[in-house]
Structures are given as structure tokens and as C-alpha cells.
Amino acid sequence: MTKKVSNRFILKELANLNKLVLLDLDDTVVEASDIYIYRQFPGEEEVALTPAEYRNEKVTDDTKQYYDYRDFEDPGSVSNSIMAGEPIVANLNVMDEFINRGYKIGILTARGHEETVYETLREWLMYRDKQGRLVPIGDKLDRNLVYAINDSVTASRLTAIADFDKKAEIINELLDVYDEIIFLDDDIKNLKAVKRLKSTLESNKANKLFVMKAKI
């Protein structure tokens, strides 16, 4: 009798374990500190844009040459921008709820330096457990589920060009592995790309994917 109950318990846990909540980083999990994208149009002064400001830029093939991502190329700035950043509690509450329901968590960011992002988040990210205690994320953050799509290694295996399509490409791969994926992002371009992906998938795969707009 005891065995039967525990088997059922294990099956339930396994079912839960195969679900994933996948979070964007900037302006979803963290409001990054002191990291900028620089824009300099011809004949104009250079302007430093926060990730949130950059989100509203209309970057096209013609204008992308005027943007400089040098802060994002420096692992020290990448790490510091998270360590000194503000956690976005509204979205982290959503993350906590999924973790406490047995979902795995993953990060899907347009940043580079995937290893630095992972190491920094392991140190910085906390979640609220079922008892309401704020505890370090620790092993709940799996290295294999942290994707920085502009990391040189990660980018090299992707076929998509635009960041939003790269995100969709990763999600498409993960849908072959997970029974359910919740994707949370603040950027409408990413949400649209993932909804577009969903609309192209066969229904059994499409039905596993849920897209949520992060609170900002």
C-alpha cells in the first residue's frame, strides 16, 4: 500500500519535472544596472540606451550599423549589470509559483557570455519556496537551461539571424523535450516571434507552448 502511494507520488513528480518556465532576463527578471547599448546616427552625438530603451528602438538592416554593444561584450560589465540590478518582483513571483509547482526554470536572453550569465544568476537569483522563505536559486538553475543566444558558441549552432527568431529556434528545440513550456518575455517582438512559431507547429507540439507577457 505504502509502495503504491509512493509510486504514484513519484509519477506525479516526474510529470511535473517535465515542464519548463523559460524567462527572458533583461526587464523580465532584472532591471540591469549600468549597462548600455550605444547609438550614434551620422552627425549626431552618441546616446547611451538602457536595455528597456533599446527595446523600443526600430533597428533595421539599414540602421544596425549605428548601434554598439560594447558593454555586453565585457564579462565584467555583464556580471555587474546583474549583481547590481533590481529584481523585478512581479515576474519573479510568477517564477516562484511555477517552481513551487515543480516546473524547471530556464533563462532565454539575447545577451552573450552565457557562462557569465549563468554564474552570475546562480549567485544573484533568489526564489520564494513553499514556506515563503527567500532562498538562493542554487541547483534549481540548470546550466543547460541558460541560453544566451548571442554567446559565440550558442549563436554558432543557430540558423536564425534576428534575436527574436533565435529565441523561437531554441524554444522549438525544447518543445521536443518538454511536455509544457511557459515563455515569459517583456519584448513584444520576442512574444510575436514565439506566437508565430506556435502557429506553424503541429497541434500536439503547439499545444505545449504558452506565451506570457512579462509585467513591466
Ligand SMILES: [Mg+2]
Ligand atoms: Mg527583455
